[in-house]
Amino acid sequence: MISLGIEGTAHTLGVGIVSEECVLSNVTDSYCSDGxxxxxEAADHHANVIGSVMGKSLSEAGIKKDEVDLISFSMGPxxxxxxxxxxxxxxxxxxxxxxxxxxxxxxxxxxxIGRFTTRAKDPVTLYVSGxxxxxxxxAEGKYRVFGETLDVGIGNMQDTFGRELGIGFPCGKQIDDLxxxxxxxxxxxxxxxxxxFSFSGLLTESIKKLKxxxxxxxxxxxxxxxxxxxxxxxxxxxxxxxKNELLLTGGVASSKRLKEMCSTxxxxxxxxxxxxxxxxxxxxxxxxxxxxxxxxxxxxxxEIEDTIIKQKWRTDEVEVNWV
Amino acid sequence: xxxxxxxxxxxxxxxxxxxxxxxxxNEKIVIKKRVKKNYRINEIDDMIRGFRTVxxxxxxNKAKISxxxxxxxxxxxLKEKSIVMEYxxxxxxxxxxxxxxLDKKIGFQIGKSVGSMHKAGIIHGDLTxxxxxxxxxxxxxxxxxxxxxxxxxxxxxxxxxLLRQALESTHFDISEELFKIIxxxxxxxxxxxxxxxxxxxxxxxxxxxxxxxRD
Numbered sequence: 001m002i003s004l005g006i007e008g009t010a011h012t013l014g015v016g017i018v019s020e021e022c023v024l025s026n027v028t029d030s031y032c033s034d035g036x037x038x039x040x041e042a043a044d045h046h047a048n049v050i051g052s053v054m055g056k057s058l059s060e061a062g063i064k065k066d067e068v069d070l071i072s073f074s075m076g077p078x079x080x081x082x083x084x085x086x087x088x089x090x091x092x093x094x095x096x097x098x099x100x101x102x103x104x105x106x107x108x109x110x111x112x113i114g115r116f117t118t119r120a121k122d123p124v125t126l127y128v129s130g131x132x133x134x135x136x137x138x139a140e141g142k143y144r145v146f147g148e149t150l151d152v153g154i155g156n157m158q159d160t161f162g163r164e165l166g167i168g169f170p171c172g173k174q175i176d177d178l179x180x181x182x183x184x185x186x187x188x189x190x191x192x193x194x195x196x197f198s199f200s201g202l203l204t205e206s207i208k209k210l211k212x213x214x215x216x217x218x219x220x221x222x223x224x225x226x227x228x229x230x231x232x233x234x235x236x237x238x239x240x241x242x243k244n245e246l247l248l249t250g251g252v253a254s255s256k257r258l259k260e261m262c263s264t265x266x267x268x269x270x271x272x273x274x275x276x277x278x279x280x281x282x283x284x285x286x287x288x289x290x291x292x293x294x295x296x297x298x299x300x301x302x303e304i305e306d307t308i309i310k311q312k313w314r315t316d317e318v319e320v321n322w323v
Numbered sequence: 324x325x326x327x328x329x330x331x332x333x334x335x336x337x338x339x340x341x342x343x344x345x346x347x348x349n350e351k352i353v354i355k356k357r358v359k360k361n362y363r364i365n366e367i368d369d370m371i372r373g374f375r376t377v378x379x380x381x382x383x384n385k386a387k388i389s390x391x392x393x394x395x396x397x398x399x400x401l402k403e404k405s406i407v408m409e410y411x412x413x414x415x416x417x418x419x420x421x422x423x424x425l426d427k428k429i430g431f432q433i434g435k436s437v438g439s440m441h442k443a444g445i446i447h448g449d450l451t452x453x454x455x456x457x458x459x460x461x462x463x464x465x466x467x468x469x470x471x472x473x474x475x476x477x478x479x480x481x482x483x484x485l486l487r488q489a490l491e492s493t494h495f496d497i498s499e500e501l502f503k504i505i506x507x508x509x510x511x512x513x514x515x516x517x518x519x520x521x522x523x524x525x526x527x528x529x530x531x532x533x534x535x536x537r538d
Contacts, residue, residue, distance in 0.1 A: 144492040150481070151531065185366040192469065194449045194485040228363040228371075232331070239330035240453055240493075264362040269328070316491075 005289025009078025016286025072292020075103030130155030147195025182220020389443030413458030434508020
């Protein structure tokens with residue numbers, strides 16, 4: 001079965017094609033700006049590039065349109081205008097090609113493509129991206145949220161801080177480079193509540209510290225603190241659920257330092273770290289295609305009228321019957 | 324003997340006599356040692372382990388005074404970041420609820436204790452059923468490493484919100500009813516008005532979170 005998936009919850013528009021065995025293609029095009037995501041502009045970007053991205057994805061996979069058996073799309077959570085573009089494209093494709101349609105949860109798709117490509121069995125997932133920062137684990141029919149940010153996503157915090165430094169969006173890579181040049185740790189608020197954490201106080205204090213300290217040192221202190229928070233919360237979740245696998249995914253998973261910290265934590269507790277290849281960690285269409293395939297082959301069916309987008313769709317609202 | 328390798332500390336179970344040189348009614352003790360975590364830089368690691376050891380020692384005592392069951396402290400070593408305390412022989416409420424299902428009496432007790440802590444200006448900071456031990460029909464609270472002294476309603480709200488979240492992820496089948504009973508116990512100590520304030524605050528906190536919605 002060939003599944004074509006369209007991702008477009010935030011700044012990235014992606015089209016991926018997968019079969020039961022492997023990812024056949026995974027093409028993305030991201031919206032960039034000087035200051036965060038303007039939802040309307042991002043949606044316009046998606047509408048402008050979706051045709052060419054889809055063409056490229058089909059040709060890279062060596063698949064003709066009429067060989068596609070299933071259309072999947074990111075139905076939420078995310079920015080309304082972006083979600084609507086993607087949903088409209090998916091609906092018209094489904095009708096046009098006369099194939100079934102499945103709308104999937106973006107966060108769950110991140111976990112499942114991770115399990116598919118790394119062969120992790122029953123991991124605790126640390127999902128770190130711009131808008132989302134969650135610690136998830138499967139229990140009794142759902143991916144339960146064991147910990148999450150009490151305010152903003154970690155990537156969102158990085159981008160806001162980056163803006164203070166005059167770095168364009170998204171700025172994870174540059175923040176990481178700057179951080180690696182810092183030497184002096186400046187004491188910053190470390191806010192962890194159970195397995196939840198908060199970044200807003202940390203961000204405010206870091207911006208204040210920029211007045212009297214070097215950019216490198218403040219960035220270093222900020223990122224070491226933020227990463228320590230999420231790694232600690234992940235370890236707590238692993239201990240609490242008695243699971244010994246950690247799956248690190250989401251756009252921020254491309255951070256070398258974060259990967260290193262997760263790896264050290266796992267080694268010290270005899271657990272195994274799994275990290276999907278970067279194109280499958282970031283927002284992408286292949287994960288949506290795979291998630292749709294997974295749900296379809298486990299009996300899920302949707303009519304066009306069931307495909308209304310869900311901007312605030314929580315991970316733990318999704319019934320999981322494929323694990 | 325190692326009792327548990329926790330997320331942030333190793334727990335050892337020893338005979339009182341082997342540690343202190345004399346017997347005390349056959350009692351056993353627990354050594355809780357906050358271990359160094361090599362994933363984080365030394366500056367952060369030292370700060371966190373030091374802070375939490377002090378907080379735990381300080382607030383475990385304060386909790387006791389407020390009428391909440393918690394282990395007695397025998398030794399605090401801030402250099403080693405370790406604490407020696409009384410061993411509470413019982414089972415974690417996590418296991419109790421998993422095997423026995425909804426236990427209203429215990430739920431009410433949890434609520435009363437959380438209420439007593441808040442009334443005494445204590446935020447536990449990590450209210451999960453793994454951190455509550457049932458011994459002799461009494462609920463003991465452990466692990467005060469994330470606790471703090473505060474009377475702020477925001478912090479109390481987060482404390483209760485975390486408990487609810489922990490119940491939902493661990494005891495999903497009974498969480499709703501259990502939480503209701505816990506709130507009854509809580510209200511019994513802090514009063515109706517305060518209880519309503521807390522519930523309102525929790526609603527705000529949860530709305531602030533990502534994509535949270537609750538009917």
